[in-house]
Amino acid sequence: MTVTKRAGHSCPKTYGPVQDLERHVRRDWWRRLFNSLYLKTDGDVVENHENTAREVDILIQAASLTPADAILDLCCGQGRHCLELARRGFCQVTGLDHSRYLIGLASRRAKQLGLDMAFHQGDARRLPFPEASFDCVVLAGNSFGYFDTENDDQAVLQGARRVLRTRGRIALDLSDGEWLHDHFEPRSWEWIGKAAFVCRERSLSSDGSRLVCREVITDAHRGVIADQFYAVRLYSQRKLCQMLEQAGFHTVRDHGAVVTGSFRNQDLGMMAHRFFITAYAR
Secondary structure, three states: OEEEEEOOEEEEEEOOOOOOHHHHOOOOOHHHHOOHHHHHHOHHHHOOHHHHHHHHHHHHHHOOOOOOOOEEEEOOOOOHHHHHHHHOOOOOEEEEEOOHHHHHHHHHHHHHOOOOOEEEEOOOOOOOOOOOOEEEEEEOOOOOOOOOOHHHHHHHHHHHHHHEEEEEEEEEEEEOHHHHHHHOOOEEEEEOOOOEEEEEEEEEOOOOOEEEEEEEEEEOOOEEEEEEEEEEEOOOHHHHHHHHHHOOEEEEEEEEEEOOOOOOOOOOHHHOOEEEEEEEEO
16 A cells, blocks of 8 residues: 655555455445545535436336325435425435435435434344335435345345335336446546546456446545545346345336436446336235
């Protein structure tokens, strides 16, 4: 590991040239990545109200939601979908995410808007809710495939099934793994502000099942401020349908592609080429 320094300034450590990105991915990378920097690197998409409104439009129609439905936004992040649903009159919306920072931000935003909503910090594999608590569980914005094993991802779907009522629905907005496998950009960079930019490197894992990513975030005045690695499992629609059926769902439906907008219109990364599917609990 090397350390970059500028005269009079001490900068965080950076790994320099890396031959094997996968070796640097922690099993629990998702515990640390979703912080204030995440909202800067991905803010052009995930802090984009037009995207959120469009995704909620699809969700309401695809999952046949009504304002009386109890909805769980799983891996809700800063609560953008929860807040949009509440604005539209949905009064039983709950959010859960592991990131304390994002959950705190979601709660503050709800309070500022005068919305009475429940946000919980927790693990998507071990939901802290009783059986049959919700009419719909939502996994939006490519919030699936973060765990180290496929069994952990399967546990998320099984947990969603457990907390759904009879004829409850699950809705997933997910990157097209087959497309990403063949079309990902090995390297890219973009400005994320007037004085900061992010350089990205990407490669497939050794078994080809995950897309491994590295982000080096640099401030023009302070130097490198983060050098971070993560990996997301690539699921095709076919594979996801199989997993849903194994978890106790049926009538899986494809609702087409999700259009992704960006303020910067540069590097959409894993938020490009997503599909939206729903399924019913048995």
